[in-house]
Every structure is written in C-alpha cells, then in structure tokens.
Amino acid sequence: MICCSSSKKKDENKKPIEILEQIAPENQQGDKSCRTNQQQEVELEMEERPKKNSVGYQVQDENVSASICPSFVVGKTPFTLFVMSLLEKQQTMKKESQQQEEMKIDFQEDLSVIVSYPQIEAEVKNNEKDKSQLADIPDQPEVIQEEDEEEDDREMSEEEAKNAAIYKWAKEIHDYNTDNTEELISQAVSNFKPLQSKEESRSTLAHKDGGKVCKNKKLIRTLRAIGKELIKQIGKQILSGNLNLTTVSFPIKAMIPKSALEKVLMSSCLFPLYINRAVLEKDPIERMKLIICATLGNFYLNCSFLKPLNPILGETISGLYQDGTTAYAEQISHHPPISYFLTIGPKNSYKFYGYYNYEAKAGVNSLSLRNKGKRFLQFADGELIEYNFAGEEYSGSFWGPMKVECKGKITFLDKKNDISACVELDSVMWKASDYLSGEIKQKGKKVCKIYGSYMGYIEFGEVRYWDVNYIRPYECKVFKPNPFLLSDASFRPDLRQLKRNKVQEAQKEKDDLEMQQRQDAKLRKPKK
Numbered sequence: 001m002i003c004c005s006s007s008k009k010k011d012e013n014k015k016p017i018e019i020l021e022q023i024a025p026e027n028q029q030g031d032k033s034c035r036t037n038q039q040q041e042v043e044l045e046m047e048e049r050p051k052k053n054s055v056g057y058q059v060q061d062e063n064v065s066a067s068i069c070p071s072f073v074v075g076k077t078p079f080t081l082f083v084m085s086l087l088e089k090q091q092t093m094k095k096e097s098q099q100q101e102e103m104k105i106d107f108q109e110d111l112s113v114i115v116s117y118p119q120i121e122a123e124v125k126n127n128e129k130d131k132s133q134l135a136d137i138p139d140q141p142e143v144i145q146e147e148d149e150e151e152d153d154r155e156m157s158e159e160e161a162k163n164a165a166i167y168k169w170a171k172e173i174h175d176y177n178t179d180n181t182e183e184l185i186s187q188a189v190s191n192f193k194p195l196q197s198k199e200e201s202r203s204t205l206a207h208k209d210g211g212k213v214c215k216n217k218k219l220i221r222t223l224r225a226i227g228k229e230l231i232k233q234i235g236k237q238i239l240s241g242n243l244n245l246t247t248v249s250f251p252i253k254a255m256i257p258k259s260a261l262e263k264v265l266m267s268s269c270l271f272p273l274y275i276n277r278a279v280l281e282k283d284p285i286e287r288m289k290l291i292i293c294a295t296l297g298n299f300y301l302n303c304s305f306l307k308p309l310n311p312i313l314g315e316t317i318s319g320l321y322q323d324g325t326t327a328y329a330e331q332i333s334h335h336p337p338i339s340y341f342l343t344i345g346p347k348n349s350y351k352f353y354g355y356y357n358y359e360a361k362a363g364v365n366s367l368s369l370r371n372k373g374k375r376f377l378q379f380a381d382g383e384l385i386e387y388n389f390a391g392e393e394y395s396g397s398f399w400g401p402m403k404v405e406c407k408g409k410i411t412f413l414d415k416k417n418d419i420s421a422c423v424e425l426d427s428v429m430w431k432a433s434d435y436l437s438g439e440i441k442q443k444g445k446k447v448c449k450i451y452g453s454y455m456g457y458i459e460f461g462e463v464r465y466w467d468v469n470y471i472r473p474y475e476c477k478v479f480k481p482n483p484f485l486l487s488d489a490s491f492r493p494d495l496r497q498l499k500r501n502k503v504q505e506a507q508k509e510k511d512d513l514e515m516q517q518r519q520d521a522k523l524r525k526p527k528k
Contacts, residue, residue: 270471321475
C-alpha cells in the first residue's frame with residue numbers, strides 16, 4: 001500500500017520536468033543527451049532546495065539568518081547567490097574596517113612615544129645624516145585635552161548616575177582666546193596698548209556682593225548633599241573649625257576626575273599676552289603693571305566650586321601654550337602638600353617658578369584656603385620679581401549664595417630696581433569684596449595707584465590695562481601622556497575609574513594609593 005502523501009510528493013517532483021518539456025518541445029526532437037542534461041540539472045536543484053516548513057524556506061547558508069517567504073525559490077539560483085555574495089562582502093568590509101581601526105590606534109600609541117619627547121627632535125637635528133627623519137615629526141609635542149573614556153554599556157546605579165552628572169557639569173566651557181596661533185599671539189603682543197574703556201566692567205559670574213558665584217542650581221544642591229555626608233563622616237571635627245582638611249581623605253564621589261595640578265598650570269593663562277609683552281618692555285614700572293594684570297586677571301577663570309583629586313607624591317603634569325610656552329608641575333611633598341611648578345617662556349625669554357602650599361580650614365558654612373607658597377618670575381636680562389599668594393574663601397556650603405572670594409594682600413618685589421607693589425583685596429569702601437586698591441613704589445616713592453576688581457578690570461593711574469570684556473585667556477593644553485612616564489596624572493587608576501563613573505572602583509583605587517603613600521612616608525622616617 002502506497003501512502004497518499006508520498007505519491008503527491010513524487011507527482012510534485014515530476015512537475016518541473018513536465019513544465020520544462022512543455023516550454024521547449026523542440027528539444028524533445030533534438031539531442032537526447034541535451035535533454036538528459038537539463039533533467040539532471042533540475043533534479044539536482046530540487047534535491048539541494050531546503051525543506052519547506054510553516055514559516056517558509058530557510059536559507060541554509062550561515063550568513064543569511066532571515067526567513068524567506070515560501071514564494072521565494074531558495075537554492076543556488078543567481079539571485080540567492082547574489083544576495084549571499086553581498087552579505088559576504090559586507091562582513092569582509094566590516095572585518096577590514098575593524099582591523100584598520102585597531103592598526104590606527106596602535107599607530108597613534110606608537111607615534112605618541114615619538115612626539116611626546118621634544119628632545120628627540122633636537123637629537124635628530126644634531127645628526128646631519130638623519131635630517132630626513134624630521135619630515136614626519138611635528139614642531140610641537142602632541143597634546144590632548146582629555147583622555148577618551150572607555151565605553152561602558154552596563155546600566156549605572158543611581159549613585160553613579162548622580163556622579164556622572166557632576167562630572168558633566170565639571171567640564172566648564174571657558175571663553176578662551178581664539179587667536180591662539182603663534183603668529184597671532186605675537187601680533188597681539190606687539191600691538192598691545194592700554195584700553196580706552198571706562199565702564200564698570202564685571203564678569204557675568206560676579207556676585208553683587210563680591211567674588212565669583214555658582215549659578216548652577218543643580219550643582220549647588222548636589223554639592224550641599226555631599227557636604228552633609230562629609231559632616232556625618234567627620235562630625236565634630238569639622239564643626240570645631242580647627243581641622244586641616246588636607247589631612248582628611250575625602251570620599252571620591254565629592255571630587256571630579258581632574259588632578260589639582262591642572263589648576264596649577266592654568267594660573268599662567270594670561271602669560272602669552274602680558275608676560276611676553278613684559279619681555280619686550282625696558283621700563284621696570286611697565287613690567288610690574290603687566291605682571292600684576294597677568295596675576296590677578298586669571299582668578300575668575302581658575303577658581304571653581306568642584307574639588308579636584310589631591311596629587312599623589314611624585315605625580316607630574318605638563319602642558320603647552322600655542323606661543324611656545326611650556327608649563328610643568330609636580331607634587332614634591334605629601335604632608336604638608338606642596339606642588340612645585342615651572343613655566344618657561346618662548347625661547348627661554350622668562351622663567352616662572354615656585355610652589356603651592358595649601359592649608360585648609362572649615363567652618364559651619366564656609367571653607368578657607370591659605371596658600372603659604374611663593375612665586376618667582378625671572379627674565380632673561382636678570383630681573384627677578386618675587387610675590388606671594390592671596391587667600392581664598394568659599395561660602396554658602398549649606399545656605400546662602402555659594403561663592404568664592406579672594407582675600408588678603410599680594411606683595412610684588414623687584415629688588416634689582418628697588419620697586420615694590422602692594423595690592424589689597426576687599427579694600428574699597430561701599431564696593432563689592434572683589435574690588436581692590438594699592439600702589440606701586442620705587443625707592444620708597446609712590447609712582448602710581450592701583451584700582452579695579454579681579455572680576456572686572458585693573459587700572460594704573462586711571463589707565464586700564466586689563467578688562468574682562470576685552471582680554472581673553474589662553475588655553476594651556478595638557479601634553480598627551482608618555483607611556484614611559486608613569487608619574488603622569490592621567491595614569492592614576494582612581495582618576496581613570498572616576499572618568500568611567502565607576503565610583504566604588506575609584507574609591508578603592510584612591511584608598512590603595514593613599515595607603516601606599518602612608519607606607520612610603522613611614523619608610524622615609526629615620527629610625528630611632
């Protein structure tokens with residue numbers, strides 16, 4: 001007995017042959033071998049077809065995973081072969097693209113070893129036989145502003161999302177000078193002259209009562225929440241007002257993924273204009289005026305409300321201005337925390353060096369920073385200017401406007417020419433606290449008075465030299481870290497984890513670094 005279904009399948013398999021014979025009846029009278037070949041080809045094609053199911057014909061090739069409708073004849077037909085070849089080409093192109101991207105990354109990493117070392121270029125220049133090697137080496141070291149963050153597809157926790165928002169706000173957008181090529185900076189220096197403005201210029205970030213105010217309400221709420229957590233952890237020690245906060249290990253979620261050494265580099269953001277101009281000046285009084293402007297004019301830019309990471313002992317960082325000025329900083333002491341810096345002008349025209357030595361004290365609603373460091377500015381002709389730092393006072397930690405003010409006195413001293421200048425901050429009656437006054441003396445006699453605001457303008461004898469609305473700061477671009485200099489701040493594991501919003505991992509790395517610092521400090525102590 002023969003199954004009906006099997007007989008139907010046999011009939012279906014015969015249909016293509018019958019149709020072929022009907023379409024080409026003339027072939028029946030021709031060569032039998034030709035017809036036999038056609039029949040064999042059709043039969044082979046039918047055997048190679050995939051089995052039909054309820055969904056449709058399934059393509060057997062691994063590159064094609066989609067279901068094809070039943071009306072689509074699947075097999076080694078020209079169309080299916082064409083589709084499969086396209087998919088194969090697409091996969092091949094994707095693989096080649098990935099390989100090229102990997103090669104590009106490897107090449108950039110290898111190239112950074114060359115371009116991050118200025119002395120390599122100098123060595124090649126000294127070797128006449130290898131002058132051709134300079135063709136592909138740039139004039140300036142490669143710089144990078146911020147390391148690319150690794151992709152992280154995992155879902156962030158609520159705490160990580162909150163910290164990610166903080167870091168996003170921390171990326172402040174500064175109105176840097178766009179004329180930042182060496183030629184344009186040189187023109188600005190040559191054409192510099194006092195400003196004609198007489199308006200009461202003040203930065204948009206200036207508070208009506210004085211200082212720089214934080215206007216980001218979300219950031220204020222977040223910082224105050226972190227402050228409350230700190231009080232819970234430290235308790236009565238902070239409320240007493242006698243605590244040196246530099247000895248306290250802050251929770252990393254209260255910090256931003258930047259080293260405090262970056263702030264040190266930014267203190268010279270007006271040097272490409274003012275100090276390069278001072279190099280050209282022969283009058284020591286004019287030099288003193290330009291130095292005062294370069295010193296006080298960066299406050300509104302350099303002070304922020306987010307705490308960077310405390311540098312680890314031995315940590316380094318370096319940067320470059322487009323005029324050729326290079327800046328370096330290194331953490332040279334653990335306790336007390338001391339940061340040394342060195343800035344070298346174009347063609348060694350000047351050297352700016354010194355150290356930061358912060359001491360922090362907290363009140364109920366404020367934080368005071370005292371910098372006991374010194375600054376020195378030495379010109380190529382031997383003139384040396386020595387001056388100190390002013391204090392910083394943060395208020396509004398828990399209530400009231402959140403702002404930062406510069407307080408105290410800054411004294412500039414030129415021993416060679418017997419010139420001194422004293423600038424007193426918050427010293428003008430009936431004016432906001434950021435207003436300042438002072439005078440320049442030579443051999444004990446008053447030469448001119450100083451007046452203005454570090455949030456607006458500075459005048460010498462009613463002649464304006466700096467105005468926030470007209471003078472733009474220059475950006476110091478951080479060198480791309482060299483793989484052989486592991487002391488570079490960008491290699492810090494806690495900073496890297498913090499950039500990826502992995503707060504718990506960053507806290508662990510920070511704790512490990514601080515524990516290692518304490519162990520090293522014990523080893524340095526002399527044995528009794």
